[in-house]
Amino acid sequence: MTALLEVEDLRVAYGKIEAVKGISFSVEAGQVVTLIGTNGAGKTTTLRTLSGLLKPSGGRITFDGKPLSGVPAHKIVSLGLAHSPEGRHIFPRLTITENLQLGAFLRTDKAGIEKDIQRAYDLFPILGERRKQAAGTLSGGEQQMLAMGRALMSQPKLLMLDEPSMGLSPIMMQKIMETIVELKAQGTTILLVEQNAQAALSLADQAHVMEVGTIKLSGPGSELLHDESVRKTYLGED
């Protein structure tokens, strides 16, 4: 069986500066794959390229058997690739319900959309309580929940989460990580970018360590969690 997402020798440049310098990895259906690494390693750039917001300067992306090159960003979500961006990027002046509805923008099954909105409220009860509130009034953690709920509304084959725990309190971070575990248990395929390496590695089937635009190290999450160089560099151990 071929992988759901296949990235081969991907290169992305901002002008003359190459931010991603030929990386290859794949995501199998049902897996949680994580990209970890410091700021500027190229993780976010990779996700933004996968969802079509940035154009690659080289390499190949194959999703669900189809090449993604040249597909505009607004068509990629219809192929089953959803992206919860770094910094949440909820629509601040729309309500929570409206944000969720926008996640299902391309769907036409009204009853199904209603059901999935309800599912998002079940997953994150606080969103249900505040459904009529402008999303900009939510706390950072609540906005993260909304961003994840919104990404799920497109019924994606692959959910890409960029820094879901960034800037959150430890309690909120734990809640978000528990949700990812829950989504994984339900069979959602996830590509997770995280700076919180400990949390990401402990739930990932497969992990890749990125450094200045390249993949330095790959392996099962549990294995990297115990790798000495990873522990030193990313888990803050001496």
Add this chain to the structure above:
Amino acid sequence: MHELPQQLANGLALGALYGLIAIGYTMVYGIVQLINFAHGEIFMIGGFGALTAYIALPSGTSLLVAIPLMIVGGAIASVAVATAAERFAYRPLRNAPRLAPLITAIGLSIVLQQLVWGLYPDAKKPRSFPEIQGESFKIFDNLYLQRADAFVLVLAPACMLALGLFVAKSRSGRAMQATAQDPDTAKLMGINTDRIIVMAFAIGAAFAAVAAVAYGVDKGQINFEMGFILGLKAFTAAVLGGIGNIYGAMVGGVVLGLAESLSIAYIEEIPGMQQLGGGAWANVWAFVLLIVVLLVRPQGLLGERVADRA
């Protein structure tokens, strides 16, 4: 003060006209943060499109029939030019420094004026436009409403209401709000933001065509330069009301229209200010108002400063 109701009515009608044109500035700014300085010319082209439609009609057609067709003709012309400008002049500069599209807009404004001046038959002089004839409506002893003013006072709120409903309720309107708030994320939702941007230009142009017909049937003439000062006034109205906010455009238009009409009537009655009143000074007072409002509320009357939490 006996003529106050009349001055208010005049100001409202003028303000409604400004508001209709201001929608075009505010919609485009709200979505692509571009001040489309060629929008005054889009308004003017709407007028010439409407005139063309009128000329094509059999002579003797009643205005009641002609006006809707003139609005359609004007809108076809203005929407075609505005969307072509978006596609060929502004879109290639979407990621350029913001000064580039701004200068393009100013250049485009001159080009469009000169094209109409040079190519439209007899457009080097003002061309006469079918005028709404007939007696004014008497509302009170001291308040008469000219038919052309009544026309714009009915049309402008109706257009605003339709636009408000469209933006708030329709799927495209929702997509428009999303694109205005966060274009990249809107793309991630599957929204074709290029299409939404074209739609914003088109709606603004259609409103400008409605305004051009309202202007023409009031003045009885149109000319290739009319978009300049009216465009500037409408832009002022959009900023006054809070640029990016569609209701702000209307509110700003009305405030500006009232300020002009009241300044014409009453400034010269203030002791020591006789020299500064009358029609010649109306524009000055309009811009003084703009400056004062922007000093107190830089975001405009209805503009909001939303702090998006990081």
